[in-house]
Amino acid sequence: MLPKRIEQSIEKWFDKDYRATFYERIEYLVESEHRYEKLSYAVRYGKTLEYTLDRISLPIEAEEKLIGSVKEIIPTDEQKEIAEKLSKEWWEIAPEEIQKKILWFYSYGWLKRRPPWFYSFGHLALDWEGIIQKGLAGYITEAEAKAVETSVKEDEKKASFIEGATICYRAISKYIQRYAAQAKFEAEKCNDPGRKAELLKIAESCAHISEKPARSFYEAIQLIWLIVLPLMKVCGCGVFNLSRMDQYLYPFFKADMESGVLTEQEALELIEEFYNKNNDIMTPTDHMSQELDATKYTIEVAYDDPNYLTLGGLLKGDKPGVNELSYLFVEAAHHMKLRNPFIVVRYYKGIDRKFWLKVCDAIRDNATIVVYNDITMIPALKAYGVEEEDVYSYGFYGCNDPNLPAQEGGLRQLWFNLARPLELALNQGEYPMAPKGDKPLSETQYSLEDRMIGLMTGPYYGIKTADVESIHGVDDLLELYRQQVRFLLEDYRKAIEKDIALEAEYNAGRMRIEDCFLQGTIDNAKTWNDGGTKYHKITVQGSGLASVIDSLAAVEELVFKNKEMTLKELVHILNQNFEGSEFLQVRLNRKMPKFGNDIQWVDELGKKVVDIFCDEVARVNSSKYLYTFYPTLSSDRDFTTMGKYVGATPDGRFAGDKLSENQSPTEGSDVNGLTALLNSVARLPFNRITGGPLNIKVHPSAVKGNNGLEMFATLLQTFFDKGGLQVQINVVSKEQLLDAQRNPNRYKNLCVRVTGYSAYFIQMGKKAQDELINRTENK
């Protein structure tokens, strides 16, 4: 049972006005803009943070035991205009100018909310363990020691970074002290003796953790939250990988339980408060449904992505990681079923059955829990150079990217559209939607915007490969496919290396807040984008996999097996977008063998495609590059955008239609039941794939009762033992979803897994809702 105060807080959030925003941070940003502009970048950054943290309001909600909130208002039209005007002033500049300030920015929506002298895009993990073990004073001591080293003193860039970081630590420390004072002040005013005592205890703890390490489970969580909050809300550094909370909090939990100062119930409530805090700061909308008023309105894009936390998993030496805290974290997720945080449970062979049943029970009740598999993830990460001593710590941030906590910087990604090289292979490198003709290839196919945002939009051309007339089987076609994949990846590597060189010239050393809390940055006196951390990763997210597999299967069936037409003829029909061949289009779309049905030869085509993708990614990795590419199978929700740029495909997909999503089969084409779907997917070579979701929709009748739970748990366990990578499941019927569209008020807390993040169904746009409704329903 959820404590009433938390239940009420969640209720209040559902009714929150989407315009509510933390406007203070904009006010103080404006006030401080010119004050520090003559200072070095990092020092200015620190001073800007300090100016803001010294002044923002410090709300404490009634009855809460975990404090830390920001004051939200509904901005006036004038205030809203100011925010929009600032965005324009900062970022309405040529892409080449943006690039000199920032290498990679995910989307304009994200970019425009922070100024060039004060940005972060989060998507990483801080050294949470270090924070609670060393305390801010520990960080300050380290930075001060670093500042007096000769190599730092004599290097202006390094010296300024260390100075800036020190200002940041102090600013955050002061902010926590201010909160301590605020709690004390409210305690003095408080007439309820119970609450008074609580507030005094909070005040005492906050005063302590403003500098020193946490002494208890409560102080550890409180300290983490009082660092997460200002980083997200003031700095824009969110979408955290909170990483393995059940591990790094465990020593505190255990000590408190043994000394009797904490009960399990109290620990559970603190976790629930922590979850609620994460959810409460979000705008009530689905940030990926761009067409929604609420999503368009928000001037706080960064906070509408959730934080991610990891539970379970193996420890070093392959020891099982599930402990008593893991249970409590799952239980809280089951009680609350929130959008944020997004919880990843790491499965491993021999995972405690009782824990596994608890996880599956929460999943079937639509808690925001997904599962990743250590059996494949650990070797996959090692395949890209992650060392044995680090690999066990892996977690995730949004939407589907693996992350080594504190050992790497923020998100950099390329959505690699797997359908594009297929189209190029069928057309000798030509792009039929906008043919290039005899013009030579440009230096790179990736426009600057494509490199900075990561989506492959616009025309892409390939190298001239053999005419399809000359090939005699699907393996020959795969060889052409490989050549095109290689061409596009080599092109990307070349282009991104130039960008990284530019970054070194213009950007490296520009501190972001996360640089203060990573491993290696202070030690090396280098920001992460300057190489301060141990690992540097760009995720290369293979997208549209099932569209490619189904296309190859259709070619095999129609052209090479049945010999109904030549490949040349089929390509001609595709380039007419099936005009005049409507019957064939429906047949290709509905009556060909499809991925997801446990048809071995079809699935093996999938394995070959993924092997080609991984081989070619590995080919463009090298120790001479700072950044390693990590392949995933993750389109997020961008399969619609990516599909716009791909002509008709042999799977009966029209030009411009969406591609298949993530690891999943093409929408509605998996018709042989859950085991067939899972068997197909488990045939993919996940030992080299480092992330990506498999979306499954299950009808509630298939998992009801004790037997339903046992079978569901065994089903997933078997899938993972067979080498599956991930599942995220919605247990909901089509009827329920249609009813929710008609009667949204009755379903306001229906939280669904979308593609690596969760959303409340009724807050999603119609298009996203329909995508979910149309997924195959497994009974």
Place this chain on the structure above:
Amino acid sequence: MKGFVFNIQRFSINDGPGIRTTVFVKGCNLRCRWCHNPESISPKQEIQYFPEKCVMCGKCMEVCPTGAHFINHFGEKVFDRSKCNCCGLCVQNCLYDALIQVGSYMEADEVIETVKKDIEYYRNSGGGVTFSGGEPMLQKEFVKEVFDRTKALGIHNALDTAANVPWGDLEYVLPSVDLVLLDLKAMDSAVHQQATGVPNERILENAVKLSQKEVDIIVRIPVVPGINDTEGNMNKTAEFIKDFKRLARVELLPYHDMGVDKYSSLGKSANEAVFETPSREKMEKLAACFSKHNIAVCVE
């Protein structure tokens, strides 16, 4: 050896223990009024027609050799079954699944290949393969061949039967059967005759003989209001089975109307097959008739 199969359902969790693959064979010698698998009754191929899925593309009319598909003078697409010889050409050409052929002759090999695909799931969950129908015992050679071979693979075999066959037939397949899902509809023979078209004496005799064999038994009783949903019937059933030595449990399956739509797709009337769905309380009450004899019982 070929069998006549109309569906193979994987991740089946209600036809015996664990995760199972259920092979549904076509053809039945009972005519249960409430039958929710009407496509399983006839031992011949049939064509199901779902007009709501038809997009009027006209392909079926083009290929039908007997003119069974046409558009009438109201502009409606009609499937005239009296002209249909079940050649299946229309089905092959229907891209929208408005026409579906029910029943195909499958080699035992083919069935076993499909069954084998989920062997790890059976192993981890204590599941296996189930033959259901229709009446699998009407295809005893096929059932035996599949079961002999799945048994050799270490797969748990369950046979869902109404046992309305000569005892010798059951005895013939039994060595490879681990579990019988025994359907008992009514203890009173007259009621049984009225509800299923056959009396129950042979079924009950077979039941007793089965109970003396080394095979697990789950007794399954569809609960159909107005037919067999009395405590009297359940008490009698309980008396009858209480000494079965390897009785695992009784499963009471409440009537549901999910099969009703299938009747019209086969050109049959569903009027006779519509009943009320028994209430939860009613089901619990009937279940108590078994628990008082210490018979494990579950209500689906």
